[in-house]
Amino acid sequence: MNTFSLLSVHALPVLDLLQYQLGDKDMTILVLDAEGQPLHVRGDPGLASLGAGLADTMRAALAGEYPACLPAPCAGPCSPQCGHAMSGGAAVPIVDAHGQLCGGLAILGACASDQPCMLALARMSANMIERQVFLASAPHGLTLHFHARSACIGTLQDGLASCSADGRAVMVNAAGLAQLGLPRAALASHTFRSLFGATLAELAERCRSAAPGLASLQLGQGGTVHCRVQFWDSCDTMDRQEAVVDRESGGGQASPVRRVRAGLGRLPDLPASLAATALGQLDTGDGRMAQVIAKLRKVAGTDIAVLITGETGSGKEWLAQAIHRDSPRARQPFVAINCASIPETLIESELFGYEEGAFTGARRKGSPGKIALANGGTLFLDEIGDMPLPLQARLLRVLQERQVTPLGSGRSIPVDIALVCATHRNLREQIEARTFREDLYYRINGLVVKLPALRERSDLPALLARVLADEGSGCTVAPAVARLLERHRWPGNLRQLRSVLRTAAVMAGRGEEIRLEHLADDFMDDLAPVGAGTEAASNDSVPALGLDQMELQLIQRTLAAHGGNTSAAARALGISRNTIYRKLGMDRLAAA
Numbered sequence: 001m002n003t004f005s006l007l008s009v010h011a012l013p014v015l016d017l018l019q020y021q022l023g024d025k026d027m028t029i030l031v032l033d034a035e036g037q038p039l040h041v042r043g044d045p046g047l048a049s050l051g052a053g054l055a056d057t058m059r060a061a062l063a064g065e066y067p068a069c070l071p072a073p074c075a076g077p078c079s080p081q082c083g084h085a086m087s088g089g090a091a092v093p094i095v096d097a098h099g100q101l102c103g104g105l106a107i108l109g110a111c112a113s114d115q116p117c118m119l120a121l122a123r124m125s126a127n128m129i130e131r132q133v134f135l136a137s138a139p140h141g142l143t144l145h146f147h148a149r150s151a152c153i154g155t156l157q158d159g160l161a162s163c164s165a166d167g168r169a170v171m172v173n174a175a176g177l178a179q180l181g182l183p184r185a186a187l188a189s190h191t192f193r194s195l196f197g198a199t200l201a202e203l204a205e206r207c208r209s210a211a212p213g214l215a216s217l218q219l220g221q222g223g224t225v226h227c228r229v230q231f232w233d234s235c236d237t238m239d240r241q242e243a244v245v246d247r248e249s250g251g252g253q254a255s256p257v258r259r260v261r262a263g264l265g266r267l268p269d270l271p272a273s274l275a276a277t278a279l280g281q282l283d284t285g286d287g288r289m290a291q292v293i294a295k296l297r298k299v300a301g302t303d304i305a306v307l308i309t310g311e312t313g314s315g316k317e318w319l320a321q322a323i324h325r326d327s328p329r330a331r332q333p334f335v336a337i338n339c340a341s342i343p344e345t346l347i348e349s350e351l352f353g354y355e356e357g358a359f360t361g362a363r364r365k366g367s368p369g370k371i372a373l374a375n376g377g378t379l380f381l382d383e384i385g386d387m388p389l390p391l392q393a394r395l396l397r398v399l400q401e402r403q404v405t406p407l408g409s410g411r412s413i414p415v416d417i418a419l420v421c422a423t424h425r426n427l428r429e430q431i432e433a434r435t436f437r438e439d440l441y442y443r444i445n446g447l448v449v450k451l452p453a454l455r456e457r458s459d460l461p462a463l464l465a466r467v468l469a470d471e472g473s474g475c476t477v478a479p480a481v482a483r484l485l486e487r488h489r490w491p492g493n494l495r496q497l498r499s500v501l502r503t504a505a506v507m508a509g510r511g512e513e514i515r516l517e518h519l520a521d522d523f524m525d526d527l528a529p530v531g532a533g534t535e536a537a538s539n540d541s542v543p544a545l546g547l548d549q550m551e552l553q554l555i556q557r558t559l560a561a562h563g564g565n566t567s568a569a570a571r572a573l574g575i576s577r578n579t580i581y582r583k584l585g586m587d588r589l590a591a592a
């Protein structure tokens with residue numbers, strides 16, 4: 001899900017709270033995007049047009065020119081009793097997980113005497129939204145809530161840090177940076193360990209053996225903080241499951257870190273470079289991709305449902321986001337649901353919503369459900385092939401009738417959505433096996449596009465440049481490494497490519513060339529069997545000396561015995577990994 005959609009979705013509950021706090025005060029609340037376009041308006045819709053003029057105020061506020069007070073939308077005494085002029089309100093910026101302006105929140109129509117209070121309310125609300133956007137954008141590893149005082153954990157004051165499963169890419173929110181005493185720019189040169197003085201495995205271990213709930217960490221910069229740890233279990237930004245690491249949840253011998261999807265990450269959103277003509281930006285020179293994009297352009301703005309197929313990590317969600325961004329619905333929400341990651345028991349209420357008290361544990365005010373949240377915009381159903389059969393029938397009804405009935409409600413809500421679905425499964429086979437409804441299939445497959453796997457694409461050099469540019473590392477790839485990457489099978493596709501490059505860029509250092517030694521060990525291990533096979537084949541045609549052959553065979557057998565893990569094989573043979581690569585010709589492969 002992109003930042004725009006995240007902001008739109010996560011602002012809603014905060015808006016409810018703010019409206020409740022303002023009570024019967026006659027004020028208007030605006031949630032704006034970074035250009036000042038209104039995403040949500042509570043109060044006088046006529047004031048929504050003021051949003052555009054507030055974008056500069058938000059930028060100025062972000063540059064440190066607080067307080068950001070606004071000129072009044074209407075002049076005159078606010079009430080005969082008060083006599084104060086209606087002199088304004090408060091507008092504050094909202095930043096994304098990287099500290100970039102992504103929107104703003106404005107309270108308009110305040111009486112002059114209320115202004116300080118409005119500013120405080122606006123700031124607190126913006127802070128709540130920012131935290132939700134941060135958590136929803138967190139990379140695929142773990143998220144820490146930390147503070148020097150344990151009582152502050154779980155409040156708006158605690159610092160948030162999130163990092164990739166290998167602990168190398170770290171994101172920290174403003175409150176966290178203040179506690180670490182670091183400027184945002186310094187983050188790029190840190191790993192989880194250098195910031196928090198422990199590796200992820202050590203942290204997991206410490207959490208298991210510490211008192212339930214909180215662990216403590218010695219900061220790399222000095223000082224101690226208490227922390228609570230969250231792990232990602234699913235890859236859907238909206239459906240993460242929290243697991244407080246403690247004795248209970250640590251569960252047996254399995255390290256919680258192992259539950260993190262190792263090495264493969266999901267970017268929080270489409271980078272700014274893809275924002276303008278999003279579909280065009282995905283066309284980086286591969287013929288098959290160009291055809292996909294040309295087809296999608298033809299259906300842009302129509303009601304034709306799009307079904308995207310392709311291997312995991314091949315960019316299905318990014319493509320769905322791009323379809324949305326290039327559609328007339330771009331300013332409306334993009335709501336993504338991963339049908340595979342929501343427990344079957346929750347998927348119905350998540351999708352269709354529920355009425356107050358519809359079931360035990362239902363939120364007091366009920367929930368509109370994600371289909372209704374997508375109203376006016378695009379609903380992206382990822383892994384549609386994993387949707388349980390009974391729910392397929394309900395979804396079909398929604399798509400036919402264009403209205404949704406929340407659980408426990410007799411009231412239907414009309415919905416106007418563009419539908420994009422994705423799957424890595426073969427839905428026709430599923431229809432044969434009676435695990436997918438044929439009638440639903442024909443509803444969702446208005447246009448079917450297949451994304452090529454990364455190993456089939458001819459534009460790897462352009463993708464390398466694009467990903468490194470997006471990552472902002474200023475790194476380049478040495479020709480030998482580029483050749484090696486061209487030969488890899490990339491089971492994790494673009495997601496794996498990004499993860500490999502992100503780690504390698506940190507290893508190489510800002511602005512440096514990525515060389516072989518900067519690639520992660522586990523990635524090199526994955527490469528080894530391919531290289532071994534290639535070399536073995538070439539050895540058939542170029543007879544080697546007997547001793548060399550025996551050595552080669554020994555290495556290959558040891559590698560096979562260790563499941564292709566070069567580090568383990570090197571340990572068993574008492575030689576270095578580099579020697580293995582050299583003997584197997586991996587170094588020549590890279591230099592070829």
Ligand SMILES: Nc1ncnc2c1ncn2[C@@H]1O[C@H](COP(=O)(O)OP(=O)(O)OP(=O)(O)O)[C@@H](O)[C@H]1O
Pocket residue numbers: 235265266267268282310311312313314315316317318319382422424463466467493494495496498
């Ligand atoms: N065109 C692209 N250019 C560069 N990187 C991309 C591109 N498309 C996707 N990626 C990278 O790959 C990651 C995975 O993309 P995405 O989530 O769209 O894949 P997916 O096919 O939906 O995966 P899954 O099937 O596992 O849900 C993204 O977070 C991003 O890092």
